[in-house]
Amino acid sequence: MSKPVKGTERAATGKAPVVVVAGGGTAGHIEPALALADAVMRLRPDATVIALGTERGLENKLVPARGYELELIPPVPLPRKPTPELLRLPLKVRDSVRRTREVLDRVGADVVVGFGGYVALPAYLAARGRVPIVVHEANQSPGLANKVGARFARRVAVAVAGTPLPKAEVVGIPLRRSITSLDRAALRAEAREHFGLDPDAPTLLVFGGSQGAQSINTALSGAAKDLADAGVGVLHAHGPKNTLVVQEFPGKPAYVPVPYLERMDLAYAAADVAVCRSGAMTVAEVTAVGLPAVFVPLPHGNGEQATNARPAVDAGAALMVFDGDLTAAKVAELVVPLVTDADRVAKMGAAAVGMGHREADELLARIVLEAAGA
Numbered sequence: 001m002s003k004p005v006k007g008t009e010r011a012a013t014g015k016a017p018v019v020v021v022a023g024g025g026t027a028g029h030i031e032p033a034l035a036l037a038d039a040v041m042r043l044r045p046d047a048t049v050i051a052l053g054t055e056r057g058l059e060n061k062l063v064p065a066r067g068y069e070l071e072l073i074p075p076v077p078l079p080r081k082p083t084p085e086l087l088r089l090p091l092k093v094r095d096s097v098r099r100t101r102e103v104l105d106r107v108g109a110d111v112v113v114g115f116g117g118y119v120a121l122p123a124y125l126a127a128r129g130r131v132p133i134v135v136h137e138a139n140q141s142p143g144l145a146n147k148v149g150a151r152f153a154r155r156v157a158v159a160v161a162g163t164p165l166p167k168a169e170v171v172g173i174p175l176r177r178s179i180t181s182l183d184r185a186a187l188r189a190e191a192r193e194h195f196g197l198d199p200d201a202p203t204l205l206v207f208g209g210s211q212g213a214q215s216i217n218t219a220l221s222g223a224a225k226d227l228a229d230a231g232v233g234v235l236h237a238h239g240p241k242n243t244l245v246v247q248e249f250p251g252k253p254a255y256v257p258v259p260y261l262e263r264m265d266l267a268y269a270a271a272d273v274a275v276c277r278s279g280a281m282t283v284a285e286v287t288a289v290g291l292p293a294v295f296v297p298l299p300h301g302n303g304e305q306a307t308n309a310r311p312a313v314d315a316g317a318a319l320m321v322f323d324g325d326l327t328a329a330k331v332a333e334l335v336v337p338l339v340t341d342a343d344r345v346a347k348m349g350a351a352a353v354g355m356g357h358r359e360a361d362e363l364l365a366r367i368v369l370e371a372a373g374a
Contacts, residue, residue: 016046017372018108020131022123023115024053027062027209028281032138033115034066035174039365047369050107052100052119059119071103076118093122100126111154111372113364116146124149132371136364137163138173138280141304154371157364159280159357160311171364172357173284178265180358182289187269194266198233201253202339205271205291207237207261209298213277214242215323216296220275221246221257222328223336228252230336235270237261273339275331278309278320287312288356292348294335299323317352 019040023033030053037049051068053059054075063070074096100122104112112127113134114120120135124145127133133153137146140160150156150165157171192199204227208216217238220227224246227234233253237260238244244257261267268274268289276282278295286293295318297305312318319338321330338344357363 016048017044017110017369018048018050019111019113019368019372020050020052020104020107020109020123021113021115022052022120023113023117024051024057024059024119025117027058028138028279029115029117029119030057030059030062031176031281032136032174033113034062034068035176035361036113036136036364036368037066037068038177039174039361040368043362043365044369048107050103050109052103052123054119057119071107073099073103073119073122076122093125096122097125101130104131111368113368114145114149116143118145121145121148124152128152132373134364134368134371135165136171136174137165137168138284139163139304140307141302155367157367159284159360169367170357171367172360173280174361174364175284175288175356175358176265177361179268179285180288180361182265182268184269184289184291187266191266191270192233194263195235195256195258195270196254197235197256197270198253201231201233202272202342202345203233203235203253203270204335204339205235205267205274205276207267207274207276208239208296209277209279209282213239213296213298215326216275216277217242217244219326219328219331221255223331224255225249226328226332226336228255230340232336232339235267237267272345273335275335278305280304280308283308283312284356287317287352288358290349290353292338292345292352293318294338295320296323296326312352312355315351315355317348317355 021033023029051063051070053070076096109131111132112123115136134155135149135153136157138159140163156165156167158168159173161170206220228249234255236257240259246255274291274293278297295309309320313320
């Protein structure tokens with residue numbers, strides 16, 4: 001069997017770079033990693049991109065669907081901050097690092113790109129001193145894995161200014177080209193037909209992340225009559241593990257519940273306003289496509305979702321309702337008047353456009369390829 005060609009040797013011989021991305025667990029970690037992978041392949045079609053993941057994460061579905069190889073490693077559950085629990089995980093960490101190092105050696109990795117979470121930490125520790133590391137942090141409040149990885153990374157890319165990591169360079173969040181190049185107006189008729197929505201009614205898109213959000217599901221379905229009476233159609237992704245039964249109102253625009261949205265580009269094109277969580281990826285996408293939003297930050301963690309939403313709210317592109325305040329009555333009071341006010345929707349959409357970094361995918365890809373010696 002031939003010996004893998006390593007970074008400096010590869011650069012000298014001109015061989016194609018091997019990029020390993022570590023962004024498993026949630027869609028918020030995986031989607032930026034896949035957007036970067038797509039950008040790397042556009043810039044270097046001869047490159048190889050391999051994703052690290054665990055058997056329990058969404059990467060098992062999303063990565064193969066995008067055509068990339070997935071290597072599985074043991075998961076290392078991480079607290080948001082250093083705690084005594086982390087000290088009880090040395091054996092799990094050691095095993096995961098050893099397995100990850102075997103993968104990096106076997107594939108001949110030239111660079112490791114981490115996006116945070118429980119896949120990134122063993123990747124950083126396995127690559128340290130052996131393979132160049134690039135860290136990408138999507139949130140203004142970094143998680144533990146990226147705090148560790150940034151200490152010995154070649155480059156550190158962040159989504160927003162003020163992120164407290166050493167050597168931070170603001171690049172934005174890598175997004176799929178199907179999102180950054182989306183023409184919502186041109187696709188609207190096709191999108192609404194695809195989901196079975198009224199072609200002409202003001203339309204609300206509702207989603208709570210890849211797994212759904214019970215509080216959002218309850219409040220929005222509870223306001224179904226108010227929305228129908230106002231002539232508003234609804235596309236509601238309630239999560240694959242949840243069920244949602246909504247009363248039908250004959251002669252009114254449809255309220256369409258779906259477990260999961262495979263085509264987020266069409267969902268964004270169909271909508272006039274979104275009600276959603278405010279994970280960093282979600283905020284980046286809805287602002288990139290110019291979609292006004294009512295953000296409902298996840299009430300857990302270290303408050304990063306409210307922080308993520310704040311710039312869009314301050315710019316007049318979004319509203320924010322805290323999870324505990326979201327009720328059917330609040331939807332009727334706040335959301336219904338918004339989605340039925342075309343002038344206000346247009347002004348908020350205009351405010352959203354231009355907030356993001358549409359070229360973040362290729363900017364990060366160039367950083368990664370440079371770190372790989374390519």
